[in-house]
Amino acid sequence: xxxxxxxxxxxxxxxxxxxxxxxxxxxxxxxxxxxxxxxxxxxxxxxxxxxxxxxxxxxxxxxxxxxxxxxxxxxxxxxxxxxxxxxxxxxxxxxxxxxxxxxxxxxxxxxxxxxxxxxxxxxxxxxxxxxxxxxxxxxxxxxxxxxxxxxxxxxxxxxxxxxxxxxxxxxxxxxxxxxxxxxxxxxxxxxxxxxxxxxxxxxxxxxxxxxxxxxxxxxxxxxxxxxxxxxxxxxxxxxxxxxxxxxxxxxxxxxxxxxxxxxxxxxxxxxxxxxxxxxxxxxxxxxxxxxxxxxxxxxxxxxxxxxxxxxxxxxxxxxxxxxxxxxxxxxxxxxxxxxxxxxxxxxxxxxxxxxxxxxxxxxxxxxxxx
Amino acid sequence: xxxxxxxxxxxxxxxxxxxxxxxxxxxxxxxxxxxxxxxxxxxxxxxxxxxxxxxxxxxxxxxxxxxxxxxxxxxxxxxxxxxxxxxxxxxxxxxxxxxxxxxxxxxxxxxxxxxxxxxxxxxxxxxxxxxxxxxxxxxxxxxxxxxxxxxxxxxxxxxxxxxxxxxxxxxxxxxxxxxxxxxxxxxxxxxxxxxxxxxxxxxxxxxxxxxxxxxxxxxxxxxxxxxxxxxxxxxxxxxxxxxxxxxxxxxxxxxxxxxxxxxxxxxxxxxxxxxxxxxxxxxxxxxxxxxxxxxxxxxxxxxxxxxxxxxxxxxxxxxxxxxxxxxxxxxxxxxxxxxxxxxxxxxxxxxxxxxxxxxxxxxxxxxxxxxxxxxxxxxxxxxxxxxxxxxxxxxxxxxxxxxxxxxxxxxxxxxxxxxx
Numbered sequence: 001x002x003x004x005x006x007x008x009x010x011x012x013x014x015x016x017x018x019x020x021x022x023x024x025x026x027x028x029x030x031x032x033x034x035x036x037x038x039x040x041x042x043x044x045x046x047x048x049x050x051x052x053x054x055x056x057x058x059x060x061x062x063x064x065x066x067x068x069x070x071x072x073x074x075x076x077x078x079x080x081x082x083x084x085x086x087x088x089x090x091x092x093x094x095x096x097x098x099x100x101x102x103x104x105x106x107x108x109x110x111x112x113x114x115x116x117x118x119x120x121x122x123x124x125x126x127x128x129x130x131x132x133x134x135x136x137x138x139x140x141x142x143x144x145x146x147x148x149x150x151x152x153x154x155x156x157x158x159x160x161x162x163x164x165x166x167x168x169x170x171x172x173x174x175x176x177x178x179x180x181x182x183x184x185x186x187x188x189x190x191x192x193x194x195x196x197x198x199x200x201x202x203x204x205x206x207x208x209x210x211x212x213x214x215x216x217x218x219x220x221x222x223x224x225x226x227x228x229x230x231x232x233x234x235x236x237x238x239x240x241x242x243x244x245x246x247x248x249x250x251x252x253x254x255x256x257x258x259x260x261x262x263x264x265x266x267x268x269x270x271x272x273x274x275x276x277x278x279x280x281x282x283x284x285x286x287x288x289x290x291x292x293x294x295x296x297x298x299x300x301x302x303x304x305x306x307x308x309x310x311x312x313x314x315x316x317x318x319x320x321x322x323x324x325x326x327x328x329x330x331x332x333x334x335x336x337x338x339x340x341x342x343x344x345x346x347x348x349x350x351x352x353x354x355x356x357x358x359x360x361x362x363x364x365x366x367x368x369x370x
Numbered sequence: 371x372x373x374x375x376x377x378x379x380x381x382x383x384x385x386x387x388x389x390x391x392x393x394x395x396x397x398x399x400x401x402x403x404x405x406x407x408x409x410x411x412x413x414x415x416x417x418x419x420x421x422x423x424x425x426x427x428x429x430x431x432x433x434x435x436x437x438x439x440x441x442x443x444x445x446x447x448x449x450x451x452x453x454x455x456x457x458x459x460x461x462x463x464x465x466x467x468x469x470x471x472x473x474x475x476x477x478x479x480x481x482x483x484x485x486x487x488x489x490x491x492x493x494x495x496x497x498x499x500x501x502x503x504x505x506x507x508x509x510x511x512x513x514x515x516x517x518x519x520x521x522x523x524x525x526x527x528x529x530x531x532x533x534x535x536x537x538x539x540x541x542x543x544x545x546x547x548x549x550x551x552x553x554x555x556x557x558x559x560x561x562x563x564x565x566x567x568x569x570x571x572x573x574x575x576x577x578x579x580x581x582x583x584x585x586x587x588x589x590x591x592x593x594x595x596x597x598x599x600x601x602x603x604x605x606x607x608x609x610x611x612x613x614x615x616x617x618x619x620x621x622x623x624x625x626x627x628x629x630x631x632x633x634x635x636x637x638x639x640x641x642x643x644x645x646x647x648x649x650x651x652x653x654x655x656x657x658x659x660x661x662x663x664x665x666x667x668x669x670x671x672x673x674x675x676x677x678x679x680x681x682x683x684x685x686x687x688x689x690x691x692x693x694x695x696x697x698x699x700x701x702x703x704x705x706x707x708x709x710x711x712x713x714x715x716x717x718x719x720x721x722x723x724x725x726x727x728x729x730x731x732x733x734x735x736x737x738x739x740x741x742x743x744x745x746x747x748x749x750x751x752x753x754x755x756x757x758x759x760x761x762x763x764x765x766x767x768x769x770x771x772x773x774x775x776x777x778x779x780x781x782x783x784x785x786x787x788x789x790x
Contacts, residue, residue, distance in 0.1 A: 023709025026721035199666035281569025
């Protein structure tokens with residue numbers, strides 16, 4: 001499937017003075033920025049969008065010269081724009097970094113295979129090397145099989161844990177110690193709200209960190225789109241005519257996260273700056289010092305309800321099974337895998353496609369002809 | 371009641387080896403608390419519970435009581451008559467036995483703008499604020515008309531009410547202000563503060579364990595209904611027969627087994643809601659599936675500390691909260707405000723059209739005003755939330771009373787119900 005960019009609309013109407021861009025005053029404004037409600041033209045939009053990301057990179061010292069950086073690429077709008085902008089800024093401001101596209105194939109037939117086709121086209125369009133790591137080769141499971149086994153309700157729990165680890169393993173394989181992801185300001189604000197609503201104090205202080213890294217891990221992650229609105233990312237992809245895959249994951253998003261997302265969309269309608277305001281609040285949420293716990297008897301071990309054994313928090317501790325970073329003896333991914341293995345069907349049919357999920361069905365329906 | 375400060379306020383003091391009868395009496399009489407009353411369900415229920423406590427103390431302590439309650443009602447001129455009648459009715463129906471312990475005071479919101487030195491606060495394109503002395507008379511109506519939407523109007527009105535209440539408590543030596551916020555209200559206030567970029571102020575607003583430093587460490591803020599859901603407060607309202615005394619509020623009947631038929635759902639459009647209303651609606655909507663969210667938010671808010679200040683003792687010129695970050699610098703670092711130059715003849719022609727237009731003149735006039743204020747006036751520190759609020763006000767400019775000791779000590783004109 002090749003990509004043909006859409007043509008520009010032809011509109012030769014006389015431009016009124018009130019319609020002009022508030023920054024350059026010489027071109028017709030096409031968007032209103034949610035951040036400060038300024039009406040700006042296409043060129044100024046490209047300029048401010050790219051410069052703001054450059055400022056975020058420079059102010060936070062995200063890269064150093066000669067660094068190899070993996071871009072977590074899913075083929076969606078965020079990661080496509082990220083790959084495009086990072087390549088552009090690297091050339092324009094001479095960061096001196098080596099960019100590589102790193103994709104994870106979760107094994108969702110009808111969704112991920114299509115989005116990976118987009119990533120493969122991006123590889124050619126931007127001239128960047130691409131590495132694809134699949135759940136099948138890492139865990140011997142695909143997401144379709146996991147959903148068929150564990151149900152759709154927990155799909156995001158499995159996928160989130162496995163993807164995090166897969167990105168780390170993929171970058172280690174490539175000898176890269178820095179992964180950039182397309183998390184944007186909306187995602188960041190949503191996380192702050194979610195952590196407050198769920199009372200997740202352990203994650204509260206770090207929910208807006210632009211760089212995350214465990215002391216024992218060689219891999220650091222960063223989010224250059226921390227201050228970029230999702231709306232602006234979509235518009236940038238649209239006006240730059242970028243080739244991206246726009247379907248949501250077919251396994252329904254987490255129900256509670258959905259309610260928080262709806263709340264944020266409503267809030268944004270009344271107060272467009274609220275996303276950046278939430279991030280500002282998130283950066284200033286500090287916890288009171290914890291009261292020291294009463295010490296238990298010596299050699300006491302805390303066994304959690306899910307059967308994991310707490311080691312107390314030791315940064316850089318490794319899983320006894322797979323050697324991946326874990327604050328417990330056995331990491332979360334291995335725990336989940338063990339549960340899945342116990343429930344794996346002993347006998348299967350040859351060429352069985354029943355495990356393939358709703359995405360496949362949607363694709364079939366989309367191409368159905370009457 | 372185990373906290374010493376609570377005991378000092380509420381307990382009935384008796385003569386003992388250290389205290390003479392006179393001293394115990396003085397101690398009881400000096401235990402004054404301030405209850406801001408909006409005649410919504412929470413504050414009305416709290417006042418009723420305080421009245422019950424006084425009755426209980428009288429019954430068990432031979433007619434002695436441990437504290438005195440000043441009820442404060444802040445009003446707009448247009449609603450004074452109704453407010454006074456309702457308060458009178460409430461007092462006559464329920465608090466006649468404790469007439470000497472519970473006194474009703476009324477303060478007009480307009481008094482915030484009476485006989486004071488004002489300063490004009492104006493914010494420029496770099497999010498920096500300047501202040502200049504403003505000698506022109508100013509009133510609440512002018513002030514509210516400058517707000518572009520209900521949220522910023524409510525925000526600024528909340529500052530006015532909060533400041534009047536605190537000033538009143540400071541001037542009348544109250545030991546505590548008892549706010550009637552229910553758990554639901556505290557949760558939606560917490561989320562709203564986060565959404566408005568005021569997350570840094572959550573601790574200082576809901577701190578019950580320390581004296582208010584901005585008002586001479588004279589009183590504490592207490593939230594006695596902190597552990598009670600609004601639906602429970604509303605149910606209490608009905609069962610105690612308080613619902614007929616409420617004003618501008620209809621108590622919900624969600625917990626009642628026998629529903630009241632006359633309650634209409636609030637059919638407001640999302641677009642017309644304030645942020646607080648929207649968050650409240652969110653909590654109402656999820657209460658069925660995720661009922662623990664409200665208490666989780668309040669417990670999380672309790673665990674928050676005050677962030678470290680950039681500079682000590684710098685207060686926001688608008689909300690008087692402590693400033694912890696340089697909001698203007700933060701905004702400048704993430705927002706670019708310069709555009710691209712003209713590229714072709716068409717661009718240059720459009721620029722020329724703009725240059726000759728009234729729009730350019732208006733912009734220049736506004737820039738000139740900002741320049742003159744920043745040249746003649748002083749730089750005024752603002753917290754991040756107020757930078758955003760002020761940025762949304764008409765002409766990014768507001769006239770606000772200067773914060774001085776004189777203002778703090780200037781007696782507020784009040785109307786006392788008992789005098790009528």
